[in-house]
Amino acid sequence: MLAIWHTGEVRRRSTVGAHEIERRRRRPDPGSHDTMLTSDNPTRTAELLALSFAWEPARFSRRVHEIPSVMRAGPSDPGVISLAFGAPDPAFFPGAPLAEAARQALADVPTSAVALQYGHPDGNPRLLEELGKKLAQEEGRPIEPGTLLITSGSSQAIAVAVQVLADPGDVCLVEAPTFMGTIRTIAFHGLRPVPVPLGAQGIDLDALETTLRRLQAAGTPPRFLYSIPTFNNPTGVTLPVERRQALLEIAARHGLPIIEDDAYGDLRYEGEPVPSLHALDRQGLVVRLGTFSKIVAPGVRLGFILADPALIRRLAPFKPEGSTNGLTSLVVGTYMRSGGLAAHIRTLRDGYRARRDAMDGALRREMPDGVTWTRPEGGFFVWLSLVSWIDVEKVAAATVEEQVAVMPGTACHTDGRGTHNIRLAFSLQPPDQITEGVARLARAIRAGMRTA
Amino acid sequence: MLAIWHTGEVRRRSTVGAHEIERRRRRPDPGSHDTMLTSDNPTRTAELLALSFAWEPARFSRRVHEIPSVMRAGPSDPGVISLAFGAPDPAFFPGAPLAEAARQALADVPTSAVALQYGHPDGNPRLLEELGKKLAQEEGRPIEPGTLLITSGSSQAIAVAVQVLADPGDVCLVEAPTFMGTIRTIAFHGLRPVPVPLGAQGIDLDALETTLRRLQAAGTPPRFLYSIPTFNNPTGVTLPVERRQALLEIAARHGLPIIEDDAYGDLRYEGEPVPSLHALDRQGLVVRLGTFSKIVAPGVRLGFILADPALIRRLAPFKPEGSTNGLTSLVVGTYMRSGGLAAHIRTLRDGYRARRDAMDGALRREMPDGVTWTRPEGGFFVWLSLVSWIDVEKVAAATVEEQVAVMPGTACHTDGRGTHNIRLAFSLQPPDQITEGVARLARAIRAGMRTA
Numbered sequence: 001m002l003a004i005w006h007t008g009e010v011r012r013r014s015t016v017g018a019h020e021i022e023r024r025r026r027r028p029d030p031g032s033h034d035t036m037l038t039s040d041n042p043t044r045t046a047e048l049l050a051l052s053f054a055w056e057p058a059r060f061s062r063r064v065h066e067i068p069s070v071m072r073a074g075p076s077d078p079g080v081i082s083l084a085f086g087a088p089d090p091a092f093f094p095g096a097p098l099a100e101a102a103r104q105a106l107a108d109v110p111t112s113a114v115a116l117q118y119g120h121p122d123g124n125p126r127l128l129e130e131l132g133k134k135l136a137q138e139e140g141r142p143i144e145p146g147t148l149l150i151t152s153g154s155s156q157a158i159a160v161a162v163q164v165l166a167d168p169g170d171v172c173l174v175e176a177p178t179f180m181g182t183i184r185t186i187a188f189h190g191l192r193p194v195p196v197p198l199g200a201q202g203i204d205l206d207a208l209e210t211t212l213r214r215l216q217a218a219g220t221p222p223r224f225l226y227s228i229p230t231f232n233n234p235t236g237v238t239l240p241v242e243r244r245q246a247l248l249e250i251a252a253r254h255g256l257p258i259i260e261d262d263a264y265g266d267l268r269y270e271g272e273p274v275p276s277l278h279a280l281d282r283q284g285l286v287v288r289l290g291t292f293s294k295i296v297a298p299g300v301r302l303g304f305i306l307a308d309p310a311l312i313r314r315l316a317p318f319k320p321e322g323s324t325n326g327l328t329s330l331v332v333g334t335y336m337r338s339g340g341l342a343a344h345i346r347t348l349r350d351g352y353r354a355r356r357d358a359m360d361g362a363l364r365r366e367m368p369d370g371v372t373w374t375r376p377e378g379g380f381f382v383w384l385s386l387v388s389w390i391d392v393e394k395v396a397a398a399t400v401e402e403q404v405a406v407m408p409g410t411a412c413h414t415d416g417r418g419t420h421n422i423r424l425a426f427s428l429q430p431p432d433q434i435t436e437g438v439a440r441l442a443r444a445i446r447a448g449m450r451t452a
Numbered sequence: 453m454l455a456i457w458h459t460g461e462v463r464r465r466s467t468v469g470a471h472e473i474e475r476r477r478r479r480p481d482p483g484s485h486d487t488m489l490t491s492d493n494p495t496r497t498a499e500l501l502a503l504s505f506a507w508e509p510a511r512f513s514r515r516v517h518e519i520p521s522v523m524r525a526g527p528s529d530p531g532v533i534s535l536a537f538g539a540p541d542p543a544f545f546p547g548a549p550l551a552e553a554a555r556q557a558l559a560d561v562p563t564s565a566v567a568l569q570y571g572h573p574d575g576n577p578r579l580l581e582e583l584g585k586k587l588a589q590e591e592g593r594p595i596e597p598g599t600l601l602i603t604s605g606s607s608q609a610i611a612v613a614v615q616v617l618a619d620p621g622d623v624c625l626v627e628a629p630t631f632m633g634t635i636r637t638i639a640f641h642g643l644r645p646v647p648v649p650l651g652a653q654g655i656d657l658d659a660l661e662t663t664l665r666r667l668q669a670a671g672t673p674p675r676f677l678y679s680i681p682t683f684n685n686p687t688g689v690t691l692p693v694e695r696r697q698a699l700l701e702i703a704a705r706h707g708l709p710i711i712e713d714d715a716y717g718d719l720r721y722e723g724e725p726v727p728s729l730h731a732l733d734r735q736g737l738v739v740r741l742g743t744f745s746k747i748v749a750p751g752v753r754l755g756f757i758l759a760d761p762a763l764i765r766r767l768a769p770f771k772p773e774g775s776t777n778g779l780t781s782l783v784v785g786t787y788m789r790s791g792g793l794a795a796h797i798r799t800l801r802d803g804y805r806a807r808r809d810a811m812d813g814a815l816r817r818e819m820p821d822g823v824t825w826t827r828p829e830g831g832f833f834v835w836l837s838l839v840s841w842i843d844v845e846k847v848a849a850a851t852v853e854e855q856v857a858v859m860p861g862t863a864c865h866t867d868g869r870g871t872h873n874i875r876l877a878f879s880l881q882p883p884d885q886i887t888e889g890v891a892r893l894a895r896a897i898r899a900g901m902r903t904a
Contacts, residue, residue: 090565299778326751
């Protein structure tokens with residue numbers, strides 16, 4: 001059974017201390033081996049070569065011992081309904097159009113030769129061109145040359161931006177709660193995240209100001225703010241446009257770059273679009289990240305960074321593989337050029353809207369008093385809040401029994417908060433499974449109430 | 453004109469010193485801004501927001517200032533013949549078979565759903581299976597589960613292995629000369645490379661022993677040896693099998709992991725295959741890296757690491773993008789399953805053999821006395837040695853005039869050696885261009901001799 005609840009370990013560092021690591025790093029004295037085992041002593045050599053090489057902890061870099069563990073879902077029990085992960089539904093993947101784009105693109109010999117050769121660090125020309133057109137529409141202004149970098153998904157985009165903007169030990173700001181993948185990346189690179197509360201209207205700007213003043217007074221000004229202002233992961237809330245302007249003003253006053261993660265902006269199910277922070281920014285302090293994972297498929301492993309050219313040209317060397325996958329870039333660029341992606345996004349909006357509605361409806365019907373939740377206008381997530389007298393350990397145990405997997409709120413915080421929150425994703429399951437999954441979760445929550 | 457000669461900068465660190473970086477990191481006092489510019493003062497705020505955000509050096513992490521520059525070829529002059537880069541010839545790219553593999557793979561809905569979803573950190577199952585079969589043939593033994601990791605090209609494989617095996621400041625061993633990309637990666641991660649000379653029979657084992665004893669006595673034992681034992685880049689030489697056994701024995705005695713870069717092993721043009729170090733290793737100390745860049749196309753951006761499971765499971769968290777590109781992995785895995793890749797490799801051997809022969813023949817006809825070169829049995833490179841009284845600065849200037857681009861030997865060394873060496877790649881140009889390019893280079897070398 002797969003009940004994703006105890007994922008607090010995502011943030012937890014290994015308990016191996018520096019002293020212990022140093023001890024493990026000390027190797028056995030090689031001199032003694034040298035004396036015993038030389039090629040002049042074939043018996044000893046044969047003995048030595050019969051042994052397995054000892055890949056003990058001392059063989060590995062310190063960071064291997066310090067990094068958070070990778071979250072891996074085990075083989076899932078078909079009886080479990082997972083509302084845990086923000087993965088898109090494979091039923092929506094545009095397999096046939098991608099195959100047709102591959103056929104077209106690879107039949108065009110000059111174009112495929114460019115895409116299949118070692119490429120430019122910024123990315124494949126066709127994908128840059130088509131993405132530039134899409135972003136120009138969204139931003140309401142042309143995308144200038146040198147402002148776009150293609151990456152291997154937005155996971156790599158986050159990693160690259162973090163490494164270019166901050167050194168190990170530096171402070172950065174994150175919304176509380178925030179995307180668990182970013183919490184992991186920040187820990188991996190040794191940054192110290194400071195949380196700024198997120199409310200129903202997005203980031204708390206007064207708290208941001210207070211935190212900035214406190215950190216500056218302490219001599220540890222943050223290197224950047226990481227924000228998900230549109231259809232926030234995990235809460236689903238969106239920062240209104242007038243508060244975006246105010247956020248930009250604060251950032252400008254404090255010299256604070258903003259990493260704007262916009263993974264879900266294309267997936268609005270109702271209401272008026274809100275411009276991205278980057279679209280409102282006339283100063284060049286916003287670093288907008290995006291991905292094709294939610295609108296095409298994660299397996300194309302393509303994301304991007306849109307930012308000031310002075311920043312973009314520093315980012316490329318941090319992609320260890322050089323240029324991002326040329327074949328996939330060409331396929332997706334060709335799919336975009338055909339108009340297929342734009343049509344597909346409209347289809348996705350309808351599909352995911354039905355799932356959001358299924359989840360919201362089921363929550364209204366099933367949830368006991370003492371439970372509240374967000375109703376997002378887009379994206380993949382609903383954020384549940386339980387009243388404090390519900391026993392969350394009992395709820396967690398009951399989700400296992402009920403065969404429903406959810407994400408605990410603590411996984412979305414950097415400091416242990418979120419014990420009485422749950423993130424629900426409505427992206428992966430069809431509406432009937434969502435309805436059933438919410439019913440199971442409601443029973444689990446009731447189990448935690450009865451005995452509290 | 454593109455004359456790739458002065459690429460010594462690949463290794464050069466920025467001359468910005470630590471003091472200067474620290475100075476740049478100090479920000480202007482934010483307090484003064486706070487006083488002047490608040491939202492209570494709309495005029496000032498408007499002025500502030502009209503300014504561009506200052507992406508000055510202090511905004512960036514220390515590593516941005518310290519890393520070597522990325523080598524970027526400018527737009528190439530069509531008049532220049534490039535023998536500089538080890539890029540495969542796009543004329544050999546299997547575009548149509550890849551398109552057919554994409555069509556087949558994406559028509560199979562269950563398979564494409566797996567490939568297009570977020571994937572397992574180790575890689576796509578079909579690619580792992582097909583690659584496992586290929587490697588089992590080469591290694592003469594089954595490839596056990598958990599011993600393979602798919603990466604974004606072998607560039608990422610090198611970066612991941614280096615980060616898992618060593619910390620900044622640690623010493624590692626490299627052959628001299630070696631692959632310039634690895635020199636860059638090692639510098640990027642702050643390792644201290646110690647060169648071990650490479651001769652006509654591969655790495656100098658006596659020098660290796662001496663270096664190991666010296667470093668151990670100094671308390672700085674190397675964390676690993678990075679070796680390219682088969683069709684070495686840049687020299688083309690191959691370590692004979694009996695010397696491979698001796699190398700493994702030394703490594704076992706000294707507890708020295710070996711990163712074996714085997715980018716060219718499939719491309720043998722004559723002579724008997726030599727088993728990889730990994731195939732000969734019964735202890736599990738060899739970490740074999742490979743790539744699809746030379747046998748399929750660089751744009752598929754796929755490589756791999758074959759190693760002890762104890763190491764493999766530590767490597768995956770160092771791929772920031774999570775699982776490697778599922779779409780491309782599925783396409784290449786399907787291409788392999790069809791038998792297409794095996795047939796293609798045979799075609800490539802014939803194609804590149806003709807180019808090696810064209811280069812060797814041209815060198816014999818054109819090169820003046822005082823120039824020697826290697827005759828590789830496989831791979832992409834020939835290594836030229838000029839006698840010391842040839843003025844290499846004059847030669848470099850003359851290559852610009854002659855419109856031929858080559859790689860200076862210094863780019864393949866960590867310590868400024870190689871001033872009288874040149875790496876020539878015969879992979880990218882058809883035979884007639886190779887012949888003409890060598891004739892141009894011979895004239896440039898004669899220019900350096902006349903005036904010396």
